[in-house]
Amino acid sequence: MSTCPIDDRVIRPIRFIAGQCQMIDQRLLPVEEVWLTYTTYQEVAEAIRTMVVRGAPAIGVAAAIGAWFGARDIETESSWDFFQEFEKVCAVLAATRPTAVNLFWALERMKHFAQSNLDRSVMELKIGLEYEALAITQEDEKINRQMGQQGESLLADGARVLTHCNAGALATAAYGTALGVIRAAVEAGKKISVIADETRPFLQGARLTAWELQKDNIPVTLICDNMAGYLMSQGEIDCVIVGADRIAANGDVANKIGTYTVAVLAKEHNIPFYVAAPVSTIDLSLNDGTQIPIEERDGREITHYKDLQLAPEGITVRNPAFDVTPSRLITAIITEHGVISGNYQSGLEKTVNQR
Numbered sequence: 001m002s003t004c005p006i007d008d009r010v011i012r013p014i015r016f017i018a019g020q021c022q023m024i025d026q027r028l029l030p031v032e033e034v035w036l037t038y039t040t041y042q043e044v045a046e047a048i049r050t051m052v053v054r055g056a057p058a059i060g061v062a063a064a065i066g067a068w069f070g071a072r073d074i075e076t077e078s079s080w081d082f083f084q085e086f087e088k089v090c091a092v093l094a095a096t097r098p099t100a101v102n103l104f105w106a107l108e109r110m111k112h113f114a115q116s117n118l119d120r121s122v123m124e125l126k127i128g129l130e131y132e133a134l135a136i137t138q139e140d141e142k143i144n145r146q147m148g149q150q151g152e153s154l155l156a157d158g159a160r161v162l163t164h165c166n167a168g169a170l171a172t173a174a175y176g177t178a179l180g181v182i183r184a185a186v187e188a189g190k191k192i193s194v195i196a197d198e199t200r201p202f203l204q205g206a207r208l209t210a211w212e213l214q215k216d217n218i219p220v221t222l223i224c225d226n227m228a229g230y231l232m233s234q235g236e237i238d239c240v241i242v243g244a245d246r247i248a249a250n251g252d253v254a255n256k257i258g259t260y261t262v263a264v265l266a267k268e269h270n271i272p273f274y275v276a277a278p279v280s281t282i283d284l285s286l287n288d289g290t291q292i293p294i295e296e297r298d299g300r301e302i303t304h305y306k307d308l309q310l311a312p313e314g315i316t317v318r319n320p321a322f323d324v325t326p327s328r329l330i331t332a333i334i335t336e337h338g339v340i341s342g343n344y345q346s347g348l349e350k351t352v353n354q355r
């Protein structure tokens with residue numbers, strides 16, 4: 001791993017060029033903008049696990065690139081042996097984070113390509129996998145722009161929009177999901193202002209959403225997570241829009257911890273609650289949100305901020321990184337293929353099968 005100079009004109013957190021992958025270290029934003037260079041699948045797995053790269057679509061993109069690094073380094077002449085080794089590479093990448101289904105979706109797509117082309121030479125498989133990883137990266141930006149077009153009409157001119165965590169360019173290849181819808185509304189000429197929850201404990205709202213919206217000159221006001229209810233009660237929030245890490249077949253949505261609280265508050269105040277996510281986030285194999293695996297992270301994220309101790313030594317801590325918002329609290333789910341509301345089960349099935 002090494003560092004390289006930054007390009008701060010367009011927010012694309014992952015660059016896949018010349019057989020290398022460069023990722024902006026999201027743990028250091030907004031204070032430092034440091035790019036790290038990766039060339040092996042083990043390094044990419046570590047970057048996903050330690051949240052150098054985070055956000056559901058972005059970790060799918062990173063995993064696909066990591067899988068290609070692994071493929072590139074497999075030394076065998078036999079396509080079958082190659083595939084056996086490639087499955088082991090994908091298993092290492094899959095073991096990094098459990099909740100965002102985009103990670104598994106991207107790895108399945110890479111494995112599917114290899115498995116359905118076992119009649120080709122190992123060299124051809126390696127070239128094909130590089131193209132597949134590149135396609136996953138490029139398609140993500142296109143999908144987010146389509147999602148923005150599908151969802152922007154839900155945001156009225158002058159809307160004050162609350163968002164939680166970071167579902168922006170940094171969480172994707174570019175443009176973002178929830179923030180992509182906001183960007184599309186701004187590009188359509190609307191005056192939109194954003195209220196960003198800071199999103200304890202990893203502070204994706206304070207560090208990342210605030211950083212990227214400020215960079216794009218979209219008005220943003222930062223609040224602590226526990227202020228959302230007060231602002232809603234004062235009529236200062238017109239709608240909520242968030243991203244998703246996994247959507248079950250019945251429309252239940254796993255997203256960053258605290259999303260469920262915001263959805264309950266929005267219901268109480270009759271404020272529309274929207275979810276923006278690509279089709280790759282929909283997991284029809286799970287009937288409902290109770291089946292979504294929820295990542296528990298190190299308690300140190302709560303007891304400390306970097307090296308600063310915030311809580312008593314030895315305190316018992318829970319740190320679930322995601323929660324599940326039941327579909328009954330969701331006004332609509334925005335995908336690249338359209339906006340779903342009402343009967344999520346049939347709407348999601350139709351949307352997935354439209355691919």
Ligand SMILES: CSC[C@@H](O)[C@@H](O)C(=O)COP(=O)(O)O
Pocket residue numbers: 054055056057100164165166167168171172176177178204242243244245255256257321
């Ligand atoms: C477009 S990203 C949607 C979600 O992935 C995002 O809201 C989120 O929960 C990210 O969690 P993180 O733990 O930062 O990977």
